[in-house]
Amino acid sequence: MLAVYLCEDNLEQLQHYKDVIKRYIMINDYDMVVNLATPSPKELLENLQANPPEYALFFLDIEFPAEKMSGLETAIAIRKLLGFAEIVFVTTHSEMALLTFERKVEPMDFVVKDLGRTQIDQKLRENVDYGYQRYTNYLGNTENLFSYNIGGRTFSLPMGDVYFVATAETPHKVMVHAVNQLVEFPGFLKDIADQYPELYRTDKSFLVNLDNVSGIDSETRRLVFPNGDETDVATRRFHEVKTLVQKHLKS
Amino acid sequence: MDAVLQLFGRQFWTNFVLAMTMQWFLTIWIGLIRPQNWKLPLKWVGWALIPAFIGEPWSLLIPPISALVYLIRHLALIFVNATIVIFLVVVLINDVTRQVAIELWGRRIADSVSAITARLFFQIFIYSLISLAVSGMHIQPGNLTKLALSRKEQWTVMAMLASLTVLAEMSSLIIHHLQISHAMLTFSLSIELVMVLLISASLFGFLQSFFSRQRMRAKYQETLLRTRYDRRISDQVQAIRQFKQTYQKQMLQLGDYLDANDYEGLATYYETLNQRWQATSHLAGLEADGLQRLGDPALKSLLFQKILAAQNRGRNLHLEIPEAIVSLPMASMDLLRIVGILLDNAIEAPAVGDRSEIYCAILAYPDAYEIAVANPVSTLTPPKINRFMGAGYTTKGNGHGQGLSTVKELIDRTKNAALQVAIKRGMLYFTVILTKPGR
Known part of the structure; x- marks a missing residue:
């Protein structure tokens, strides 16, 4: 009620x-x-x-x-x-x-x-x-959330909106790329990877939500997202990522 | 190490004098000598007495180690490495002078009290030379923050210094262990000394030119910002002068109507004036509304300036500062740049339909402060926020849009800063969160 x-x-x-x-x-x-x-x-x-x-x-x-x-x-x-x-x-x-x-x-x-x-x-x-x-x-618990903490406050957004998380150019900062949102905050990619196992580590600086990948570029070995962003994939993981993404794209 | 340390002898005074010298050098190097530090020499004596009383060769390591601990605790590792290199160079010089003395006058004279004293003075002389050079170069740790070295640059410099350390130490150890005649030993040590000196001299020369370039760049940016700030203030003066002129003109006009006894015309003119005043009345109310709760005068002036700029473009900038804010935990220049860029961006963005309001808020939280800027954006063709942070994205034609990548750069560089960019309900929100230090 x-x-x-x-x-x-x-x-x-x-x-x-x-x-x-x-x-x-x-x-x-x-x-x-x-x-x-x-x-x-x-x-x-x-x-x-x-x-x-x-x-x-x-x-x-x-x-x-x-x-x-x-x-x-x-x-x-x-x-x-x-x-x-x-x-x-x-x-x-x-x-x-x-x-x-x-x-x-x-x-x-x-x-x-x-x-x-x-x-x-x-x-x-x-x-x-x-x-x-x-x-x-x-x-229905269908709303899976991605939460992060800045200055003692917790912010969250639907996991379905998250495209990927990347390390920023300076160490100890990460950047979340999402639908209509972009967030940079102090943190470590490893901690986020531990907290959200559903995100896939395609490269040392990228954690990807494979559900939201819209395409894959085999030549440059990059994943493409609906907003035009691209992320690198490590050479040794490329094959695995490709199969996973193709499965996701079909379903 | 033993072979090297053996050279210092075991006398109390040797240890005492050496420890004093070392500390003198280290303090100049760390850059702490200032008039208010008058107690410093007493501290040196204290520290020097410890190795002197212990009287063992290894006890001489105490002052440099304490200095190193200080450096490690307070400052960048670069200076730890540089200190070690200089220490090793001085040790090497001492070693070479002793070997040369043995070669010239024999071991007995070389190890006599007067020879050791002479060598001590020579060492002090060398230390003083280096100290003078160091203080002349202005590259003490105290100046490090001004240099704004990136992490990569710091690591490169450190790697160079570390390899130099290993080179100097290893080569003299190896030479001491070689089975060669004493003349050869002296010769190779001298050669090594020359080489190490050359390498360190060129390294320091390189560092100095590098640092001075960094300093130039920092100074240039600062002056750039200062002129911008000055210009803002003169813009404000201009705006006030303009206001005064309009006001005078209006008074004259009113007087004209009165002189002509044209009360009808006066009434209509008053009506138009009244309407115009309503449009600008919140300008007069500015001080009462939010700005007076802000402690940072530079930021205050910037906000005031931007409110005027928005009005000039027919936009309305709402300022929300609900709680008193003394200061924000960020370098003032960086903060002004960020807020300036975000507001410019909002003001220059095209109005969407009849929605032209721009919002700016500075909010306080228990552990953080927040600066938020919002402006309306089209719901049909929203801007691509993922392109914002790359250089050059703009919806306003060429020449704009460089700013937002600067914002990202500044946020990147500031440890306690976070940035949220979002589009919600037809508005574009930029929020900078600054966590309070020590949280």
Whole structure:
């Protein structure tokens, strides 16, 4: 069961969001329920502490002029409290400190109120869909994650998005090449290889996710990825890699 | 080693004087002699008394070993190797002078107290010469960071020095063990000395020219950055002057309307002014919004400058600095370059539809700081981020895009830095994470 929580200080809007979401859950027959719709972030947190849900989806406003607490603090508190929490911010454009929210909370989405009612409703429904999809993925454990640590914080991305990990030009740094992402951080290729045995060591400086290889160039002995990147393959491993890749490409 | 060490004799004063000299040399070499280090000679005496009281030949190894430990603990291995080479050269010189003395006047005179003293003075003389040369070359470990040697360069230099060490030590050991007449021994030792001296002289000459080139390069980059920084400040002054002029013009215009008693015209003019002010009002509010929470004045000025630059291009740069930040754990010049390049890149990127907002945030975490820059990108033809970090990728035509490879280079070079580049929901995010030192 995925629990939905709404927090918005405009009571009329709160009721409207609640109606939209409830109706959408019913139509799609999702395993979801609206647990709480409140104008007060304090009440929301108290409720969460009293009976914490296992899986939850939040729709939060950002500014609460009547309360001491802001939407950002609330979201950070929620992240600390719950293991699985997807957060969507519903806010007017002007009050949005986009980057701060993006980096500190990693919300699933922002719904901008200035768009007009129909657009907002559409966005809310999309996010219910998307949150439910993430929830089912999580339950089915289909979402295999690649996690890494920088400065005491853990970041993760779906393993299916990872193309390959390479050593950077300076020692003690590695670079992760993924779909729409590029990350360089201090680390060792060997540690990553130990942690993720599903990644294949094609060369001393490359760890490859063979699932994502889109082609193989036998002449230069390189693997080709959908984004045009290429990685070297060690001569003595080339034959083995080639058979593996061909198997992957067929399936 | 025994044959070499035997030469020092067992007297207290021999050991004491030699240890003092060695330390003098080593301290100059390590580069610690400064007026505030007035206690240093006392430390030398302390260290020199230890081998002097032990009185054994091997005890002379104590001061150089302590110096080496210091070097290994604090600084690059290059200097450890260089120190060993110089030590061996001095030992070799001592050996050769003794053999020459034996050849000329016989063993008895050569090992007499006065001869040993003379040799000691000769050694001190040589040490002093090398010390002077070293301090003249400005290549002490204290200056190492300024040289910005890459790891590969460090290893090359180290390998050269190490092979020189082995060469000097092995050859004199072998010569001592050969079954040859004493004249031959003296001769071959002299030849060896000349060779080792030549090799080390040329090696040091090479190193010096190499180092001076490195220094030149570092200095050039620094001046380059400084002129850029100066230019930014003068740009700011320019912007303020412009603002003053517009303001004066507007006041005059208002006065004209008043003089002509044209209240209707005044009302409409005021209306347009009011609209224009709203567009620039957050400029006045800049100091109140985020920037005042930033402690680094250079970075502050850069951000201010970039906000103006964005406005000139009709873009809006949102700055988010929610918590006070005293300073960021990165070399100031590198930091400015990175932030400057990232913001330029965001400002110069074309607006996507009606989305033209640019975001920049500096955030604090318990163990790290984060600098994030975001700008809208097309969802249909997103830029290829895997091409960013190679030199020359750009969506803006030729001449741009060199910057991002520089960012990667700087991140590469900074130990505590990490970089995330991502495209999410039609936005391109660059995030530099700087972990606090000691974590």
